[in-house]
Amino acid sequence: MKAGDIVLREAKLSDAEFVADMETAIRPDEPRDPTILKDYWRNPEDNTKIERFIGEIGGERVGFAHQRHEMWKTPKRYGNVSGDLMPAHRTATRIDALFAAMEGRSRADGTETFTTWCWEDDRLRIGVVQARGYVEERRQRFWELDLVANRSKLEAMAAESRAKMRAEKIRVLTIDQDSDPEKWKKLWQMSEEAIHDIPTTVPFTGTTFDDFMKWMRSPGLHADRIWIARDGDAILGVSILSYPPKRGVVSTDWTGVARAGRGRGIARGLKFETVMQAIALGVDKVRTDNDFKNKPILHINETMGYHRRHDGIQFMRKA
Numbered sequence: 001m002k003a004g005d006i007v008l009r010e011a012k013l014s015d016a017e018f019v020a021d022m023e024t025a026i027r028p029d030e031p032r033d034p035t036i037l038k039d040y041w042r043n044p045e046d047n048t049k050i051e052r053f054i055g056e057i058g059g060e061r062v063g064f065a066h067q068r069h070e071m072w073k074t075p076k077r078y079g080n081v082s083g084d085l086m087p088a089h090r091t092a093t094r095i096d097a098l099f100a101a102m103e104g105r106s107r108a109d110g111t112e113t114f115t116t117w118c119w120e121d122d123r124l125r126i127g128v129v130q131a132r133g134y135v136e137e138r139r140q141r142f143w144e145l146d147l148v149a150n151r152s153k154l155e156a157m158a159a160e161s162r163a164k165m166r167a168e169k170i171r172v173l174t175i176d177q178d179s180d181p182e183k184w185k186k187l188w189q190m191s192e193e194a195i196h197d198i199p200t201t202v203p204f205t206g207t208t209f210d211d212f213m214k215w216m217r218s219p220g221l222h223a224d225r226i227w228i229a230r231d232g233d234a235i236l237g238v239s240i241l242s243y244p245p246k247r248g249v250v251s252t253d254w255t256g257v258a259r260a261g262r263g264r265g266i267a268r269g270l271k272f273e274t275v276m277q278a279i280a281l282g283v284d285k286v287r288t289d290n291d292f293k294n295k296p297i298l299h300i301n302e303t304m305g306y307h308r309r310h311d312g313i314q315f316m317r318k319a
Contacts, residue, residue: 002101003055003065003083003094003097003098003100004093004094004097005057005094005097006055006056006057006062006063006094007055007057008053008054008055008056008065008098008101009053009054009056010051010052010054011041011054011064011066013038013041013042015052015054015064016034016037017034017038018054018061018064019032019037019054019064020032020034020037020038020247021034022063022064022084022085022086023084024247025086025087026084026086026087026090027119030119031244031247031249032247032248033219033220033245033246033247033248034246035219035220035244035246036218036219036220036242036245039218039219040218043214045207045211045214046208046210046211047070047071048068048070048071049068049069049071049109050067050068051066051067051105052064052065053065053066053101053102055083055085055094055098062085062086062088063083063084063086063089063094063098064083064085065082065083065084065098065099065101065102066080066081066082066083066102067079067080067081067082067102067103067105067106067109069106069111072110073205074203074205076113076203077110077111077113078113078114078115078203079107079109079111079115079319080114080115080116081099081102081103081106081114081115082098082099082102082116083095083097083098083099083101083102084098084125090124092124092127092128095124095125095128096131096132099116099128099132100132103132103319106319111319112318112319113316113318113319114316114317114318114319115137115201115202115314115315115316116129116134116314116315116316117140117312117314118312118313119310119313120310120311120313121310126313129315132317133317133318134315135315135316136313136314136315137201137314137315137316138199138291138292138293138313138314139291139292139311139312139314140289140290140291140292140311140312140313140314141290141292141301141311142287142288142289142310142311142312143288143289143290143301143308143309144249144286144287144307144309145275145285145287145301145305145306145307146285146305146307147275147278147279147283147284147285147286148284150304150305151279153305154272154275154279154304154305155276157272157303157304158272158273158275158276161265161268161269161272162269162272164265164269165229165265165266165269168231168264168265169231170229170230170231170236170261170266170269171229171230171231172229172230172269172270172273173227173228173230174223174224174225174226174227174228175187175226175227175228176224176226177224178228180233183235184209184212184213184216185209186234187212187216187235187238188207188209188212188213190235190236190237190238190258191207191212191256192206192207193258193259194237194256194258195207195256197259198291198294199294201314218242218253219245220242220243220244220245220253221240221242221243221253222243225240225241225243225277226238227239227240227273227274227277228270229257229261229266229269229270231261234258234260235258236257236258236260236261236264237255237256237258237261237266237267237269237270238256238270239252239254239255239256239270239271239274240252240253240254240255240274241253241274241275241277243281243283249286249287250278250283250285250286250287251287251288251289252271252274252287252288252289255267255270255271255288255297262296267297267300268300268304271300271304274286275304287309288301288306289312292311
């Protein structure tokens, strides 16, 4: 398949490292871990179609493009498309050609609305998608917390949060310390409920238990660093930091609270445990991101001392 002067071939598992290197080269401050990316490629999601392509010029790998969508479960058919290139080959014309190729494949599958993401400071890429008719739909806020500069403040706030959890009779522990044989299924069910309440435009149609466990077994996650909140038999919340094994910044992979546990300080309590553990492990900073309309978690980030970074922008257009 051709996209302008680029030859597209189906990506192989062995290409994951190149894609991680490409994404890191485009944004050195957002390094992508090749081990985590390869694991994600190796364990495809249930009920999802993903097509990945490597772009070559003269036999040299220079770019990557993909199209993905759920196996249609909702009346509105959203399909995610994307394409980009190594900095030395990155031009508006080539990015445009990659998008055109992926849109064609996505449209042939039945997609009705294309979605894609751009960093707010990536004027080249934003210019391409806007010229193709995409408009901004929503934003993802990205944050960073300096654990060295804020250590004393975080320790004091963590102590207050722990006292509140004791007053609420909520047990906070890592999942490897939990003896409940049903803990993973309970955590999955709680997470599903919490994810459904995150503001979004593209409908969330659910994660299978198998997919959830693929996620929990990611190379960046560790059972002794997955923090949960228990009230008796129930798991009411979770917060997880991902620790890239090869390259990248320690970042929040997921923080969620069941509806029954909201308003009790659980999300805050769990996030404090993750950052205090990170400090003990010698980590100097952590990052997180949240939907721009998720006010409770945005407020927690601000009070903990997180500083805003560049937003991610979700763009959409009719197919």
